[in-house]
Amino acid sequence: MILQRSIQDIVSVTGVGLHSGCRVKLTLKPALVDKGITFVRTDLPNQPAIKCHPFLVNDTRLSTTLVDDQNVRVGTVEHILSAFACYGIDNIIVELSAAEIPIMDGSSNSFLYLLNQANIIEQSKKKKYIKILKPLEVVDDDKYIKIAPYDGFKIKLSLSYSHPLFENGNSEYEIDFANSSYITEISRARTFAFMYEIENIRKNGLGLGGNLNNAVVLDDDTVINPGGLRFSNEFVRHKILDAIGDFYVSGHQIIGSIDGFKSGHAINNKLLRKILNTPDAWEYVTFDNEEQVPSCFTYVA
Numbered sequence: 001m002i003l004q005r006s007i008q009d010i011v012s013v014t015g016v017g018l019h020s021g022c023r024v025k026l027t028l029k030p031a032l033v034d035k036g037i038t039f040v041r042t043d044l045p046n047q048p049a050i051k052c053h054p055f056l057v058n059d060t061r062l063s064t065t066l067v068d069d070q071n072v073r074v075g076t077v078e079h080i081l082s083a084f085a086c087y088g089i090d091n092i093i094v095e096l097s098a099a100e101i102p103i104m105d106g107s108s109n110s111f112l113y114l115l116n117q118a119n120i121i122e123q124s125k126k127k128k129y130i131k132i133l134k135p136l137e138v139v140d141d142d143k144y145i146k147i148a149p150y151d152g153f154k155i156k157l158s159l160s161y162s163h164p165l166f167e168n169g170n171s172e173y174e175i176d177f178a179n180s181s182y183i184t185e186i187s188r189a190r191t192f193a194f195m196y197e198i199e200n201i202r203k204n205g206l207g208l209g210g211n212l213n214n215a216v217v218l219d220d221d222t223v224i225n226p227g228g229l230r231f232s233n234e235f236v237r238h239k240i241l242d243a244i245g246d247f248y249v250s251g252h253q254i255i256g257s258i259d260g261f262k263s264g265h266a267i268n269n270k271l272l273r274k275i276l277n278t279p280d281a282w283e284y285v286t287f288d289n290e291e292q293v294p295s296c297f298t299y300v301a
């Protein structure tokens, strides 16, 4: 049977928040079955916990931020959630000494490494997946994100930037995780920003921890990072990494296909809320044996 997953050991890492610029210590701890993903702010009085839940996403300016009714915030959750989705982590406690997940190198690769250090374990209850039964979409001006039934998990995203590095097919990417690996194809793709945006981003108090070690920065012609790109289409791969994290705010892997155009954190969360608010469009499913589960979800722990 396919069982819920957590970690066996406590692991920590220290980094900086991309938007706050604050140093932050992140600690991953095991959690019991059916407890889901919980963030704990150890820097605040009484160390409040905030549950990872789609209806607590309250700020989607350049990242995905959870805010509860006590105004406890946890920012930039999408990359670590994307890593949790990769390994199908159901139950985990994420302790933070500040209000934002550290950005590490701008990708989710460091979080995969951390999870491996913590030893992923299977627990005693069946794992629940969200199976999409009917197509749903959110359209916002010229942007859209759609989800549809599919016996597996695949994502196709398209971007629209008039920039030389987005030409030659580098604006669009489709990945079916039945035959491609998140770890090799997606996890190393980094956050990116355009030079002309950065001054404005910082005026709004965001991007304060950003530098060339944790973000790809584009000028009018190319990237200014000395090491260049990790993939010619690293940007759209990163948007896929983000989308996987944004949908994993649900705490469950999705059995379905996603198709987006100019999609981002705000519209991703709108679609996730729409799914949860449309009871006949999805159901929770569990699997009694490995042969029944779509092959993209059979990770080696």
Ligand SMILES: [Zn+2]
Binding pocket: 078, 079, 191, 238, 242
């Ligand atoms: Zn991102």
